[in-house]
Amino acid sequence: MSKKLFDGRSGSRQRSFARPTDDPLWLKALLGAITVGFIGILLLLPLVLVFKEAFADGVGAFVRAVIEPDTLASVRLSLMAAVIAVPLNSLFGIAAAWCVAKFDFPGKTFLVTLIDLPFSVSPVVSGLIYVLVFGAQGWFGKYLIGHDVHILFALPGIVLATIFVTFPFVARELIPLMQDQGRDEEEAAATLGASGLGTFLRITLPNIKWGLLYSVLLCNARALGEFGAVSVVSGHIRGQTNTMPLHVELLYNNYDYVGAFAVSALLAMLALITLALKSLLEWRYADELAAVHRR
Amino acid sequence: MSAIGLKIPLPRSRHVLPGFSLSLGFTLFYLTGIVLIPLLALIIRPFELGWDGFWTAISTPRVLASLRLSFGMSALAAVIDSVFGFIIAWVLVRYRFPGRGVLDAIIDLPFALPTAVAGIALSTLYAPNGWLGSLLIPYGIRIAYTPWGVLVAMVFIGLPFSVRTLEPVLGEIGHEVEEAAATLGATRVQTITKVVIPMLMPALLTGAAMAFARGVGEYGSIIFIAGNIPMVSEIAPLLIVTKLEQFDYAGAAAIGVIMLAASFVMLLALNGLQAWSASRR
Numbered sequence: 001m002s003k004k005l006f007d008g009r010s011g012s013r014q015r016s017f018a019r020p021t022d023d024p025l026w027l028k029a030l031l032g033a034i035t036v037g038f039i040g041i042l043l044l045l046p047l048v049l050v051f052k053e054a055f056a057d058g059v060g061a062f063v064r065a066v067i068e069p070d071t072l073a074s075v076r077l078s079l080m081a082a083v084i085a086v087p088l089n090s091l092f093g094i095a096a097a098w099c100v101a102k103f104d105f106p107g108k109t110f111l112v113t114l115i116d117l118p119f120s121v122s123p124v125v126s127g128l129i130y131v132l133v134f135g136a137q138g139w140f141g142k143y144l145i146g147h148d149v150h151i152l153f154a155l156p157g158i159v160l161a162t163i164f165v166t167f168p169f170v171a172r173e174l175i176p177l178m179q180d181q182g183r184d185e186e187e188a189a190a191t192l193g194a195s196g197l198g199t200f201l202r203i204t205l206p207n208i209k210w211g212l213l214y215s216v217l218l219c220n221a222r223a224l225g226e227f228g229a230v231s232v233v234s235g236h237i238r239g240q241t242n243t244m245p246l247h248v249e250l251l252y253n254n255y256d257y258v259g260a261f262a263v264s265a266l267l268a269m270l271a272l273i274t275l276a277l278k279s280l281l282e283w284r285y286a287d288e289l290a291a292v293h294r295r
Numbered sequence: 296m297s298a299i300g301l302k303i304p305l306p307r308s309r310h311v312l313p314g315f316s317l318s319l320g321f322t323l324f325y326l327t328g329i330v331l332i333p334l335l336a337l338i339i340r341p342f343e344l345g346w347d348g349f350w351t352a353i354s355t356p357r358v359l360a361s362l363r364l365s366f367g368m369s370a371l372a373a374v375i376d377s378v379f380g381f382i383i384a385w386v387l388v389r390y391r392f393p394g395r396g397v398l399d400a401i402i403d404l405p406f407a408l409p410t411a412v413a414g415i416a417l418s419t420l421y422a423p424n425g426w427l428g429s430l431l432i433p434y435g436i437r438i439a440y441t442p443w444g445v446l447v448a449m450v451f452i453g454l455p456f457s458v459r460t461l462e463p464v465l466g467e468i469g470h471e472v473e474e475a476a477a478t479l480g481a482t483r484v485q486t487i488t489k490v491v492i493p494m495l496m497p498a499l500l501t502g503a504a505m506a507f508a509r510g511v512g513e514y515g516s517i518i519f520i521a522g523n524i525p526m527v528s529e530i531a532p533l534l535i536v537t538k539l540e541q542f543d544y545a546g547a548a549a550i551g552v553i554m555l556a557a558s559f560v561m562l563l564a565l566n567g568l569q570a571w572s573a574s575r576r
Binding site: 021023031032034035036038039041043044045047049053088091092096098099102103105113115116117118121122123124125128129130132133135137138139160163164167186187190191195196199200218221225226227228231232245249252257260261264268271272274275276278292 | 310311312313314315317318319321322325326329330331332333334336337340379382383385386387389390392396398399400401402403404405406407408409410411412413414415416417419420426427450451454463470473474477483508511512513514515519532533535536539542544547548551554555558559561562566
């Protein structure tokens with residue numbers, strides 16, 4: 001506000017002068033060109049290429065590649081992994097945010113650091129750890145083989161790896177958001193005799209709903225798109241344990257470029273929809289997201 | 296027992312709000328089961344053969360070459376991302392032009408686009424017969440299937456980190472400080488190098504550290520473009536996968552432990568940077 005006032009005053013008096021903080025036109029043009037060029041070549045060109053290659057042999061070839069049974073099986077598997085992983089991580093995120101934001105206890109900062117940990121672990125390492133626990137030579141390997149329980153190279157392993165890589169998404173959005181909102185409203189409700197669940201459903205949930213939606217959106221995109229971690233635990237059985245990104249790799253390595261880019265185009269569309277919704281939420285509900293996302 | 300229990304009031308919770316034990320209990324249970332126990336399995340594994348076993352697994356030339364490539368290239372990528380991230384953040388925060396919103400939203404593409412998709416797209420783009428690769432071949436520059444391909448992929452996935460950490464700080468600085476510097480007789484270059492960049496330093500370093508950490512661990516977007524030639528363009532995460540396929544669990548875990556240790560160091564460095572930037576506000 002004060003900036004606006006100041007700008008208005010200086011603007012009327014110094015209209016004919018360049019303001020000291022304005023970059024000269026040539027610099028604006030240069031930096032603008034670097035920005036557009038860098039984003040265009042580095043980010044946009046790969047995106048354009050995905051769609052161009054997917055439709056290289058026409059729409060018919062694209063559709064045929066998408067409705068191919070193994071491709072549909074990979075879509076089904078990816079959706080299944082996300083449908084299990086995302087709600088579990090959301091539940092965890094809400095629980096973690098509730099205890100961190102609404103209560104004081106020793107070791108809180110350390111707990112938050114631990115929750116963030118999976119983000120800084122390499123995807124391949126994220127898969128590796130489950131191989132070391134459940135693999136044939138792993139901790140529970142012999143027991144699992146003896147009881148004919150399949151975790152690796154099957155859905156449970158894929159779900160576990162997906163949960164690990166998307167672990168902090170909801171928690172790290174909700175923790176700062178609920179810390180900002182404080183505990184006054186919930187405490188008032190509790191004083192007036194509301195039950196715990198009632199307080200959560202009527203006070204907390206409405207307060208965090210856009211932040212929750214925002215983080216679920218990002219969590220879901222990562223769950224459907226994860227490659228490295230899932231690759232290590234999946235076993236790559238075509239039509240059975242191949243998720244969409246793994247199927248992209250398989251088709252690409254078999255020189256089926258239209259097929260690989262057709263599945264990629266589906267994933268790229270999902271990414272674009274996610275980005276659009278994310279921008280919409282940041283623009284429309286900025287006040288109800290964690291401060292880091294406010295523009 | 297129960298009769299006494301009924302008479303003596305139960306120790307009341309110190310908290311006004313309910314659900315502390317439930318939420319903390321679930322959080323700790325889930326965290327331990329999903330993250331901590333499997334990570335422990337990784338940390339213990341390579342030491343089953345003692346320090347010597349761990350050291351033998353790590354010190355082969357192929358492992359050392361892959362670690363050098365992963366860490367070296369992601370450091371370079373972090374520098375490139377910081378330089379261009381600064382320019383991009385400056386343009387997006389300071390200038391108003393049509394299409395700015397779209398450019399700004401596109402920055403997050405490497406976060407949202409699955410890494411395998413980015414990998415095959417970059418590989419096709421920079422291959423000798425690709426849109427960009429064919430332009431560079433006449434100059435004798437090959438990117439795909441060389442270590443430079445690794446660099447391109449790391450720059451791609453690291454860019455959002457530096458832009459997104461710089462943008463809010465650059466917006467917060469505002470024009471006042473720069474106007475003050477100009478009033479006191481600083482030239483524009485002096486203002487930028489002596490006022491703006493020092494103020495941005497924590498954010499610049501944070502963004503670079505995040506891009507570096509992401510680059511070191513990245514797998515999907517790199518393996519397609521790298522060519523994966525042992526000793527030349529083979530990244531450490533790929534070597535983990537290769538060792539797993541050969542059922543060399545301890546060898547894979549040894550590289551994994553090195554990378555995990557690097558993640559811990561980066562996490563500590565980032566926490567330190569955050570404390571530093573908070574103390575400067």
